[in-house]
Amino acid sequence: MRQAQVYRWQIPLDAGVVLRERRLKTRDGLFVHLQENGREGWGEIAPLPGFSLETLDEVQPLVVAWARGWRSGASLPLPAPSSAAFGLSCALAELHDELPASADYRAAMLCTGDPDELFAALAALPGEKLAKVKVGLYEAVRDGMVVNLLLESIPDLQLRLDANRAWTPLKAQQFAKYVNPHFRSRIAFLEEPCKQRADSLAFALQTGITIAWDESLRDADFTFEPQPGVGAVIIKPTLTGSLQKVQQQVAAAKALGLTVVISSSIESSLGLTQLARIAAWLTPGTVPGLDTLQLMKCQLIRRWPESDLPCLQSDRLEPLL
Ligand SMILES: O=C(O)CCC(=O)C1=CC=C[C@@H](O)[C@@H]1C(=O)O
Numbered sequence: 001m002r003q004a005q006v007y008r009w010q011i012p013l014d015a016g017v018v019l020r021e022r023r024l025k026t027r028d029g030l031f032v033h034l035q036e037n038g039r040e041g042w043g044e045i046a047p048l049p050g051f052s053l054e055t056l057d058e059v060q061p062l063v064v065a066w067a068r069g070w071r072s073g074a075s076l077p078l079p080a081p082s083s084a085a086f087g088l089s090c091a092l093a094e095l096h097d098e099l100p101a102s103a104d105y106r107a108a109m110l111c112t113g114d115p116d117e118l119f120a121a122l123a124a125l126p127g128e129k130l131a132k133v134k135v136g137l138y139e140a141v142r143d144g145m146v147v148n149l150l151l152e153s154i155p156d157l158q159l160r161l162d163a164n165r166a167w168t169p170l171k172a173q174q175f176a177k178y179v180n181p182h183f184r185s186r187i188a189f190l191e192e193p194c195k196q197r198a199d200s201l202a203f204a205l206q207t208g209i210t211i212a213w214d215e216s217l218r219d220a221d222f223t224f225e226p227q228p229g230v231g232a233v234i235i236k237p238t239l240t241g242s243l244q245k246v247q248q249q250v251a252a253a254k255a256l257g258l259t260v261v262i263s264s265s266i267e268s269s270l271g272l273t274q275l276a277r278i279a280a281w282l283t284p285g286t287v288p289g290l291d292t293l294q295l296m297k298c299q300l301i302r303r304w305p306e307s308d309l310p311c312l313q314s315d316r317l318e319p320l321l
């Protein structure tokens with residue numbers, strides 16, 4: 001006998017979460033819960049505003065119809081929108097014991113605001129120091145100085161940077177000018193410096209700063225091919241699609257010798273713990289980009305180890321079936 005439920009949820013976010021120039025006050029999404037023969041599987045469907053092509057209101061009827069169909073024994077194709085394909089494929093993978101349980105809960109410490117806070121947090125961090133800093137939000141020159149200062153004052157620090165395509169080629173150059181050439185190799189990568197991929201590639205070659213693709217993976221004309229200056233790809237499964245598609249992209253990038261970073265689309269703790277499992281499974285040895293629970297006011301269903309945020313269970317969510 002099959003049982004299925006779909007829940008809708010909303011989590012308040014910290015005041016400061018700004019995505020693509022808009023303030024995000026809440027994170028909204030769905031969970032699907034499948035049960036069969038004493039086994040269960042959960043999945044999270046949470047389109048990210050400004051990044052996902054679909055909205056939650058568009059995917060909700062697709063997910064509800066899919067869950068109703070599954071419950072009555074049908075084997076339906078996964079809905080096309082990436083967030084729905086990802087969440088439903090995760091629920092099926094858990095149900096069929098195809099998503100390994102061991103997880104990589106390490107995270108590159110995410111700094112979106114005050115570098116002083118990052119200094120304090122990094123100083124307290126034992127072992128390998130890895131942080132991700134957002135650039136492109138303020139003046140490029142200020143970004144360059146902050147990055148230089150961080151690398152200068154914390155000698156064992158490696159940085160991941162993310163400009164989200166904010167810079168013109170000129171601004172990207174202004175940034176690079178302030179980063180001591182000696183420190184540039186400690187920038188593990190800089191995600192998406194410029195609007196145009198060709199400008200980002202030219203920047204990498206001119207400055208010796210390794211770049212990474214994130215947004216570009218979703219460009220219609222993107223293909224996996226060797227490109228000098230590109231060292232990594234950031235895979236956000238909620239924006240990519242089914243687990244199978246995630247696996248295909250990971251394999252294509254690895255075949256080119258690229259570092260593959262599994263990264264958050266600001267999922268709830270349930271989705272994040274699944275991403276930590278996907279990272280341990282598909283990209284062992286690479287620290288995933290999952291330090292986004294700190295932006296939220298609570299956890300849902302499953303706990304992220306060491307987070308002391310309250311964790312709400314399904315009785316506090318809105319069932320849709
Ligand atoms: O990749 C990480 O380390 C954390 C996730 C992260 O940086 C992002 C998640 C979602 C949207 C963006 O603001 C941002 C990114 O662009 O990579």
Ligand SMILES: [Mg+2]
Pocket residue numbers: 162164191214215234
């Ligand atoms: Mg990015």
